[in-house]
Amino acid sequence: MMRGEDSEEVEIDLEDSSDPEESDNGEDPHTLWKAPPVVEEEENIHTSTLVEISDTKPLLNVRDPRGINDCLKVTFEDVIAEPVSVRSGDRVWIWSNALFEVCRVWIYRIVTVLLAIPFSVLSGLLFGFLSCFHIWMVSPCIQCVLIGTRWLQSLWTIVLDVIVHPFFKSTGRCCGGFSVHLAKE
Template structure:
């Protein structure tokens, strides 16, 4: 067994480099587990957002929650969400495992390559667009709306008076006149 140690605070990872047909067992008396079959611990399960077959990036994330508001929940897609075999039709286990691994690796790396090419230009364009729209709204739209509201204050007051003097009494009297009417339907 070879032992690899990354940092002082990280755990020791054992990798079995021996032949799987060796009759030898490990020092514990247990059969050694291969790395691709190892189940992640509970702490690791909470932090892993992709399949365990995909190696997580070696860089530590700068932002722990990149989608805190759940804007892109529709993009949480796994291999089983895209490709599923019914019980009546099944491929070999190795084909399924390698297809799963190829799907996850290609999905992750294509995303990384495309974001490496487009993320910075799109961020700059989006920042420029939202900056221009914010500036336009703060310095042009909102002051114009306030000027119109201030300049038309007398129209609002006049309209309010007209409603209370003419329209409200007319509709109130019409409602009282029609309120006393009754309709009786009879068959002949």
């Protein structure tokens, strides 16, 4: 992960800060442990010309463009919340928050390293098989059925136009003259 540049040092303040005036920079005490997000510059990324023209390069920055997994945006406050009547110490709350986030991120990374490639291969095989099956078997069968039953579609259209449509149109005109007035007695 080293790219030949010095990484910034992040200060973690885990002191009790029950008094909001004690906070130096005005931030909430439960967010002091978080490091600011590092913005990577495009010129620092050294890639080959093959990767630059690849279709997968945009996927590195936006990994859920359609918002499929919006339900998984879980934060510490979504899982653990203390009511006003019972509270733990500020250090306990800050350390719990920090450990929750660190464990969540690292467990996800470890499980991803172990399972992402096998599941990607299995998913690719499954979707490839299903695509092939649909393109070469399902679609031609459906087209054969549609060609063979074209006369039935024409007959059904004639029945709807000659019998059903006029019946409901005349019924609607007959019932359209009625009006109902409700009065409260």
